[in-house]
Amino acid sequence: MSAAQSKFVVVIDAGHGGKDPGAVRNGLKEKDITLSVALKLGEMIKANHPKVKVLYTRDKDVFVGLQARSDFANRHKASLFISVHVNSASPSARGTETYVLGLNKQASNLAVAMRENEVMLLEDDYKTTYRGFNPKSTESYIMFDLMQDAYINSSIEFANLVERQYSRLGKPSRGVRQAALWVLSQSAMPSVLTEIGFISNNSDQSYLKSPEGHREIARALSKAFSQYYKRQTATPKESNRSEESKSEGSADSTDTDDSMADSSEPTEPKEPHHEATRVEQPNSTSPEGRSYRIQFMALSKAIDTKDKRFAKLGKPIRRIKDGERYLYTCGDTESLAEARKLRKQIAKQYKDCFIVEYRSGKRIGRVQ
Missing domain, CATH: 3.40.630.40 (Zn-dependent exopeptidases)
Known part of the structure; x- marks a missing residue:
């Protein structure tokens, strides 16, 4: 806000x-x-x-x-x-x-x-x-x-x-x-x-x-x-600092209790482990290997990327395993402007979705 x-x-x-x-x-x-x-x-x-x-x-x-x-x-x-x-x-x-x-x-x-x-x-x-x-x-x-x-x-x-x-x-x-x-x-x-x-x-x-x-x-x-x-209420600069501290594994990062069997993670997660598998590979990257996706959900169980609940998104869904949870992203574009447009579209269904930057297939972090 x-x-x-x-x-x-x-x-x-x-x-x-x-x-x-x-x-x-x-x-x-x-x-x-x-x-x-x-x-x-x-x-x-x-x-x-x-x-x-x-x-x-x-x-x-x-x-x-x-x-x-x-x-x-x-x-x-x-x-x-x-x-x-x-x-x-x-x-x-x-x-x-x-x-x-x-x-x-x-x-x-x-x-x-x-x-x-x-x-x-x-x-x-x-x-x-x-x-x-x-x-x-x-x-x-x-x-x-x-x-x-x-x-x-x-x-x-x-x-x-x-x-x-x-x-x-x-x-x-x-x-x-x-x-x-x-x-x-x-x-x-x-x-x-x-x-x-x-x-x-x-x-x-x-x-x-x-x-x-x-x-x-x-x-x-x-x-x-x-x-x-x-x-x-953090400014974009403050948010970026917060994301960096989380990616370093600070004590203030958000954890989901095991008792929650079907939930979304609330904040920018730690970087996925190297063994994480993608359901679909990126199809759009810049010459520098940079691309942007919209993360809209994280669950403790795997859902088929073609599930009917995702139909309204109108873009291919990717699922990445990150430890005990699965991250779900939509879209893949080399244009940050296009990513912002897509985020607005997806936000109609998932209000707190956000843009994530990737470089050569590696997750870099959240984009404000």
């Missing part, structure tokens, strides 16, 4: 509220914890970043529907949506996990999605609002398999920053995960839902009950936001 662009707006969403208490244990209610953390987070962001506009989906104990939360963020043209929740499962489960949109059929991820989406049943005429979606039916979740989150890269980038900050608190991080969460699917901006602990676990419950625990969680989220905001 450049200085010429509109003001950065972050919408903080305190999960549940009003007639919906969320998870409850020993008199402790999720809705109270999330509101406390959300308000503290907002104040920290305001103090650290006066130019950022902070908005809340709720700032008191009131019920707000899932669709209304997304609509609020969309209406205010939010730059980032952060939904704060508390987890609940077996007494042995503990730690944090942060979700981005996606259909992951892993039982634990689906259980979280069902529990969080079930709130819509408390709304009047929910069948009309949610177009017949039944949060209790596994069949209803098939629709998410066809959804393409245009902001997946940025969402995962922020989610990784969040989980890294949680880990620095000494809290067990269960990583970044994907789930079919309605509130994320309807938000037209990078969005995450973060579960800050298990109310069903004695250790986590004690932490979630304490005001200091609330402050620590809010502080971790605030630090993650500061890192993300700095990257999003």
